[in-house]
Amino acid sequence: METSTFKLQGMSCASCASNIEDAIRSVPGVSNCNVNFGAERAAIEYDSKRVNLGQIQHAIAEAGYSSVPLQDQELITGEDDAEKTQRLRKFRHLRQKTIVAGIISVILIVGSLPMMTGLALPFIPMWLHNYWFQLILSTPVMFWCGAEFFINAWKAFNRHTATMDTLVALGTGSAYLYSLIATLFPGFFLAQGLPPDVYFEAANVIITLILLGRLLEMRARGQTSEAIRKLIGLQARDARIIRNGQELEVPIQEVQIDDVVMVRPGEKVPVDGEVVSGSSTIDESMVTGESVPTKKQPGDEVIGATLNKTGSFRFRATRVGKDTVLAQIVKLVQQAQGSKAPIQRLADQVTGWFVPVVIAIAILTFIVWFTVMGNVTLALITTVGVLIIACPCALGLATPTSVMVGTGKGAENGILIKGAESLELAYQIETIVLDKTGTITEGKPTVTDFISNVGSAHELNLLKLVASVERNSEHPLAEAVVCYAQTQGVSLEEVQEFEAIAGSGVQGRVAHEMVQIGTQRWLSELNIDVQSMQAEKDRLESLGKTVILIAIAGKLHGLMGISDALKPSSIQAIRALQRMGLDVVMLTGDNQQTANSIANQVGIQTVIAEVRPEQKAAVIKSIQNDKLGRSRPNPKGRRHAKSTIVAMVGDGINDAPALAQADVGIAIGTGTDVAIAASDITLISGDLHSIVTAIQLSRATIRNIRQNLFFAFIYNTLGIPIAAGVLFPIFGWLLNPIIAGGAMAFSSVSVLTNALRLQNFKPKAIL
Numbered sequence: 001m002e003t004s005t006f007k008l009q010g011m012s013c014a015s016c017a018s019n020i021e022d023a024i025r026s027v028p029g030v031s032n033c034n035v036n037f038g039a040e041r042a043a044i045e046y047d048s049k050r051v052n053l054g055q056i057q058h059a060i061a062e063a064g065y066s067s068v069p070l071q072d073q074e075l076i077t078g079e080d081d082a083e084k085t086q087r088l089r090k091f092r093h094l095r096q097k098t099i100v101a102g103i104i105s106v107i108l109i110v111g112s113l114p115m116m117t118g119l120a121l122p123f124i125p126m127w128l129h130n131y132w133f134q135l136i137l138s139t140p141v142m143f144w145c146g147a148e149f150f151i152n153a154w155k156a157f158n159r160h161t162a163t164m165d166t167l168v169a170l171g172t173g174s175a176y177l178y179s180l181i182a183t184l185f186p187g188f189f190l191a192q193g194l195p196p197d198v199y200f201e202a203a204n205v206i207i208t209l210i211l212l213g214r215l216l217e218m219r220a221r222g223q224t225s226e227a228i229r230k231l232i233g234l235q236a237r238d239a240r241i242i243r244n245g246q247e248l249e250v251p252i253q254e255v256q257i258d259d260v261v262m263v264r265p266g267e268k269v270p271v272d273g274e275v276v277s278g279s280s281t282i283d284e285s286m287v288t289g290e291s292v293p294t295k296k297q298p299g300d301e302v303i304g305a306t307l308n309k310t311g312s313f314r315f316r317a318t319r320v321g322k323d324t325v326l327a328q329i330v331k332l333v334q335q336a337q338g339s340k341a342p343i344q345r346l347a348d349q350v351t352g353w354f355v356p357v358v359i360a361i362a363i364l365t366f367i368v369w370f371t372v373m374g375n376v377t378l379a380l381i382t383t384v385g386v387l388i389i390a391c392p393c394a395l396g397l398a399t400p401t402s403v404m405v406g407t408g409k410g411a412e413n414g415i416l417i418k419g420a421e422s423l424e425l426a427y428q429i430e431t432i433v434l435d436k437t438g439t440i441t442e443g444k445p446t447v448t449d450f451i452s453n454v455g456s457a458h459e460l461n462l463l464k465l466v467a468s469v470e471r472n473s474e475h476p477l478a479e480a481v482v483c484y485a486q487t488q489g490v491s492l493e494e495v496q497e498f499e500a501i502a503g504s505g506v507q508g509r510v511a512h513e514m515v516q517i518g519t520q521r522w523l524s525e526l527n528i529d530v531q532s533m534q535a536e537k538d539r540l541e542s543l544g545k546t547v548i549l550i551a552i553a554g555k556l557h558g559l560m561g562i563s564d565a566l567k568p569s570s571i572q573a574i575r576a577l578q579r580m581g582l583d584v585v586m587l588t589g590d591n592q593q594t595a596n597s598i599a600n601q602v603g604i605q606t607v608i609a610e611v612r613p614e615q616k617a618a619v620i621k622s623i624q625n626d627k628l629g630r631s632r633p634n635p636k637g638r639r640h641a642k643s644t645i646v647a648m649v650g651d652g653i654n655d656a657p658a659l660a661q662a663d664v665g666i667a668i669g670t671g672t673d674v675a676i677a678a679s680d681i682t683l684i685s686g687d688l689h690s691i692v693t694a695i696q697l698s699r700a701t702i703r704n705i706r707q708n709l710f711f712a713f714i715y716n717t718l719g720i721p722i723a724a725g726v727l728f729p730i731f732g733w734l735l736n737p738i739i740a741g742g743a744m745a746f747s748s749v750s751v752l753t754n755a756l757r758l759q760n761f762k763p764k765a766i767l
Contacts, residue, residue, distance in 0.1 A: 001031060001045055001046065001047055001048075002045070002046060002047075002048045003043065003044065003045050003046075004043075004044050004046070004053060004056075004069055004070075005041055005042070005043050005044075005069070005070045005334070006041065006042040006044065006056070006057075006060070006067040006068065006069050006070065007040065007041055007067065007068045007069075007070055008020065008035070008040050008041060008042055008060070008065055008066070008067050009040070009065065009066045009067070009068075010064065010065040010066055010152075011037060011040060011065065012148075012152055012163060012164055012165050012214075013037075013163055013164030013165070013393045013396060014037050014164075014347075014393055014395055014396020014397070015161075015162070015163040015164060015354065015355050015396075016037070016065065016163050016164075017035040017036070017037040017396055018035075018348065018396075019063055019064075019156075019159075019161050019163070020035045020042060020060060020063055020065055021033050021034075021035045021042075022063075023059045023060060023062065023063035024042065024044060024056060024059055024060065026059065027046075027051055027055060027056055027059045028050055028051060029046050029047040029049075029050030029051030030044060030045070030046045030047075030051060030056065031045050031046060031047065032044070032045040033045070034340050036340075036400045036404075037393075037396045037397060037400060038397055038400040038401045038404055039400065039404060041070075042060075042067070043335070044056060053069045057069070062159075063159060064152075064155045064156065064158075064159055090218075091215075091218055091219070094211065094214065094215050094218065095215055097144070097145040097211055098145075098208065098211040098212050098215050100140075100141070100144075100145055101141045101145040101146075101204065101207055101208040101211055102208050102212070104137050104138065104140070104141050104204060105141070105201065105204045105205045105208045107128070107137060108134055108137060108138060108200055108201035108204055108205075109201050109205065110128060111128030111129040111130075111133070111134060111201070112129055112134070112200075112201040113129075131179075131182070131183040131186075131198050131200075132183060134179075134183075134198060134200040134201070135179070135180065135183050135198075135200060137200070137204075138176065138179075138200040138201075138203065138204045141203075141204045141207055141208070142172065142176055142203065142204070142207070145207055145208075145211060146168075146172060146207040146211075148165070149165045149168045149169045149172070149207070149210075150165075150169045150173070152165035152169075153165045153166045153168070153169035153170070154169075162355040162356055162359065163355060164355070164393055166355060166359070167355060167358060167359070167387045167388065167390055168206070168207075168210055168387075168388065170359070170362070170387050171206065171383075171384045171385075171387035171388040172203040172206050172207055172384075172388075173203075174380065174383065174384055174387075175199040175200075175202050175203040175206075175380070175384050176199075176200065176203045178198075178199060178380055179197075179198035179199050179200045179203070182196040182197060182198050183196075183198060197377055199380075199381075199384075202384070206384075206388055209742050209744070209745045210744065210745055212745055213744070213745025213746070213748055213749055214745075216745075216749045216752075217393075217397075217748050217749060217752060220749065220752035220753065220756060232330060234268075234305040234326060235252065235268075235304070235305050235326060236252055236267070236268035236269070236270040236304070236305065237251065237252065238250065238251055238252065238270070239251075239252050239254075239255045239259075239261050239270035239271065240261065240262045240263070240264075241255060241259045241260065241261050241262070242259075242260040242261075242262060242314070243259070247262065252270045252271060252304075252320075253321070255270060255271050255317055255320050256317065256320065257317055257318065257319070257320055258316060258317060259316070259317045260276065260314055260315070260316055260317075261273060261314065261315055261316075261317055262312070262313075262314050263280075263302075263308045263312060263313055263314070263315070264308070264312045265280070265308060265309065265310055265311065265312060266307075266308065266309075267307075267308050268304075268305060268306065268307055268308070269282065269302045269303065269304055269305065269306050269307075269308060269315075270304055271304040271317050271319060271320045271324055272301070272302065272303055272304050272317070272318055272319035272320075272323075272324045272325055273301070273302055273315035273316050273317045273318050273319075274299065274300070274301055274302070274315055274316050274318055275296050275297060275298050275299065275300050275301075275302060275313050275314070275315045276298060276314050276315055276316050277298060277313060277314045278298075278311060278312055278313030278314055279295070279296060279297045279298070279311050279313060280295075280296055280308050280309065280310050280311035280312065280313050281293040281294065281295050281296065281309045281310050281311070282294050282296050282302060282306050282307065282308055282309060283306060283307040283309055284303060284306045293309050296313065301318075302315050303324075303325045303326070304319075304324045304325065304326050305324075305326045329411055329416060329684075332416045332418055332682075333407055333408060333410075333411045333416065333417075335418065335419070336403070336407040336416075336417050336418055336419050336420065336422075336423070340399070340400070340420055340421075341399055341403060341420035341421060341423065341424045341705070342421060342424055343399060343424055343702070343705055343706075343709070344398075344399035344400070344420075346709075347395045347396065347398060347399060347709060347712070350395055354390070354395070355390075358386065358387065358390040358720070359387070361386055361720060361724065362383045362386040362387045363383075365379070365382050365383050365386050365724045365725070366379045366380070366382070366383040367379075369382050369383075369725060378725075382723065382724055382725045385723035385724070385739075386720055386723045386724050388723075388744055389719040389720060389722075389723040389743055389744050390716060390719070390720055390723075390744070393747070393748040394708075394711065394712035394715060394716075394747040394748050394750075394751045395709070395712045395713070395716075397708070397712075397748060397751050397752060397755070398705060398708035398709045398711075398712050398751055398755075399420075399705050399708070399709070401708070401751065401752055401755035401756075402701055402704045402705045402708060402755045402758060403420045403423065403701065403705075404755075405701075405755055405756060405758040405759055406423060406697060406698075406700070406701035406704070406758055406761075407420075407423065409697060409758055409759065409761050410694065410697055413690070413693055413697070413763065414669075414683065414684040414685045414687075414690060415681060415682070415683060415684070415690055415693060415694045415697065416669075416681065416682040416684065417680070417681050417694070418679075418680050418681065418682075419680070422664055422680035422681055423697075423698050423701055423702070424698070424702055425645060425663050425664050425680070426647070426664050426680075426681065426694060426695055426698035427695075427698040427699050427701075427702040428645045428663075429582060429645050429646070429647045429663070429664060429695060430582065430583060430644050430645050430646070431582065431583040431584075431585060431623055431644050431645070431646045431647070432577055432582050432583070432584055432585070432646075432647045432648075432649065432691070433585045433586075433587050433619075433620060433623065433646060433647065433648045433649065433658075433662070434574075434584065434585070434586050434587065434604075434649045434650075434688075435586075435587060435588065435648075435649060435650035435651065435655050435658075436586055436587075436588035436590060436595065436598060437476060437564060437588070437590070437651075438476065438650075438651040438668060438686075439649050439650055439651055439668055439688070440566065440567065440570045440574075440586065440598065440602060440688070441564040441565060441566055441567060441570075441598070442564060442565050442566070442567055443476055443564065443651065444476070444480075444564065444565070445476055445477055445479075445480040445546065445562045445563065445564040446480050446483070446484070446562065446563060446564075447480050447481060447483075447484035447560055447561070447562050448545060448561050448562065448563045449540055449545070449559075449560060449561030450463065450484070450558070450560050450561075451533065451536050451558055451559055451560075451561075452550075452557055452558030452559075453532065453533070453556070453557060453558060454557050454558065459558075460488065460490055462550065462552070462557055462558055463484075463485050463488060463490050464485065464490045464491065464492065464493065464510075465493075465510045465511075465513060465515045465552065466481060466485070466515065466517055466550055466560075467481055467482050467484075467485030467486075467490060467492055468492045468493045468494070468495050468508075468510045468515075469495055469498065469506055469507065469508040469510060469515045469517060470482055470506065470517065471492055471495070472495055472498045472500075472506070472508065473500055473506050475500075475506075476564075477546065477548060477562055478506065480562050481517075481548075481560065481562075484560075493510055493511060494510075495508040495509065495510050496508065496509040496510075497509045497514075501518070501522065502612060502613045502614065503519075503589045503611070503612030503613050503614070503615075504518050504519055504521070504522035504612070505517050505518015505519060505522050505523075505548070506518065513552055513553055514552070514553055514554070515550070515551075515552055516528070516550075516551040516552075517548055517549070517550050517551075518548060518549065519548070519549070519591065519610075520537065520547075520549055520591070521610065523549050523551055523556070526551075526554070527554075528551050528554055528555065528556055529555075529556060530549055530556055532556060533549070533556060533558070533559055536559060537549070537559055538593065540559075540561035541591060541593035541594045541597065542593060542597060543561075543563075543597065544563070544594060544597035544598050544601065545561040545562060545563045545594060546561070546562045546563075546564065546590050546591075546594050547559055547560065547561055547562070547591070547594070548560050548562065566598070566601060566602065567686075567687070567688060569687050569688050569689050570602050570688055571601070571602050571603065572689070573687075573688035573689045573691060573692055574602050574603055574604060574688065575603055575766075576689070576692045576766035577691065577692060577695075578603070579766050580692070580695065580766060582695075583606070584604050584605075584606070585604070585606045585607075585608060585623065586598070586599050586602075586604045586606070586607045586608070586609075587608045587611060587616060587619060587620075587648075587658070588607075588608070588609050588610075588611065589609075589610065589611055589612060589613065590609055590610070591609060591610055592607070592609040592610055594609075595607045595609035595610075596609075613655075613657070614657070616655065616657060616658035617657040617658050617660070617661040619658070620646055620648055620658045620661040620662050621661055623644060623646050624643045624644050624645075624646050624661075624662075624663070625643060625644075626643070626644050645663045645664075646662050646663050646664075647662055647663065647664040647665070647666055647691075648661070648662035648664075648665050648666065649666040649667075649668070649688075649691060650665075650666075650667065650668070651667060651668035651686070655667075659679045664680050664681060665679035665680045665681070666679055666680070666681045666682075666683065666691060666694070667679035667681070667682045667683070668682075668683055668686045669682050669683050669684035669685065669686055681694055689763075692763065692766065693763040696761075696763055696764060697761060697763075700758060700761050701758060704754065704755060704757065704758055707754055708751045708754055708755060711747070711750055711751055711754065712747065712751060715743070715747045719743055719744075719747075
């Protein structure tokens, strides 16, 4: 299966998005499709062996819309100059039509005041309400300013579908046609005992208001992608590289892996790399959300688009183009913005049958009013009002616009949310499980104690054996042991038969000696007596240190106490999570005593320790099924009927299965690529306060979506009956189609404006 993104053109409402989805899903080989009306893009998952992009494009064209497949690089770099020019031209053209239609509509309204009020108004010239004059003025508005409505409606008719343009064309076309007949054949109406009234001003004002609504909508929708544009705008345009001993300034697109790049004070780092000479402090806030500049020295990694503050340095490029951290962030945010939240399903279902039902209601309204009242004018007014006031656009925009703004805001705060479903699930989290090493702690352990029973004369030789084996492991504890040995001036030897036992330890043969280093449980399983150093082990563990035991040739020879400092943010962040009503659990492979000591320091009550990597996913599943027998606080006074919504936070390879099993997997961005790939949310900075921010953002976004859906549903629930004249005795004045047109335009703009309020989101301190 492959995934591609298409840029779409020609959509006018949420019904168009639904039509495109149906057309794409009907293509054999397409397994899934999400059309984002707000972003005007389609994310398509398909079997490349059964269908190609050309066939998908053909299906979209058959549905009456145009599309362009976007490559990864195009997604990352954003719109080019040609696209930007085209977008601005479209906006200016729409603005021009809106202004022309608005001016003519004002003239027509003034000219129609005597008819609308039933009063003789001497200050209004007679020629202004002359029917022929109004016909001449209104025709350009109908067939130039409003041409797109009729063209799109005709295309939809040929495809046997209906869209918002269908409703507008039917409503304004009916009013214009009725007025045209009244102008050309007034005698026909007089013979029937009917006044030959005209509604040119209503048709024109409706078109003007809808054009104004779309103009404001276009502008607002542009703002929903502001976060993406900001991220793309962070990129440096040029890079200063050293090739063949010469300093060259080239566009960043020409930087290659292993190029040596020079960065001066005040310049942006062009691409990702590793410092080879020089030192400086770098402001990484635009990518990680961390406000404090980071010190960089040879061997440290630098991220493209970050700002060099003080010194100059040179670095070797390790990731360029679409592989840079910034490019991956942009891609993830765009994927998230193109995804659909489960809460949107109801709106999609309603949108699918909305327009045909509205047309049926409009026909029924005309029949009832004409039959009951015998008044063709009132029947026409109510019918046009129903057609115009109905707006599926508000329903279609309610969820995707909030998701676009919310995920973009997350990226600004160093939080990458992979999809709308993850954003919605984060809102429902009840229990949050934290890994210890690298999550609650710094993940940079150091050896603080080395105790042996071999005598001081042989301690360095024992350390050499231990460090030689640990050098072959990638575990953070192994790295701590090797670093300690280097500080003691120990030279390392080659290891044979090396083996890492996940969650237990490592072993290998050094100078014909079998060296085994690991947990007490593992050595006991190997029938090695570990009781001789039990007192020292217990003492170190009571201080919150991790203890590893050392055995040579099947006999215990020593132990090491390793300390991993708490992250400065851990205590406050965990306290904030608990005050948000979340049950916080610590899950670790460390021994129970050490785990309890760390948990006491940060205020965690529930500790699950001595868990092997392959067991972590099973533990998460038990918590989801609520089988731990714990009494969980639930501030909302409810429990899930099926399972507890669990989030897992981790940073290592051994956390990946648990991250995948959890309802919401949250990876620390400073961790491994495997953990990040298995997660739903990535915290770039590694600061636990980002978890609090992510949940707050999720809650704010879902609250915003619910507000939008409420506005959209209540608008149509109340608007259509009022327009149909159900409340005629009370709200008879609301039957004017002009009011219906204004209300319709207002509905979409109000939803977009409410979604844009999320741009003001700021994390709240929880004391």
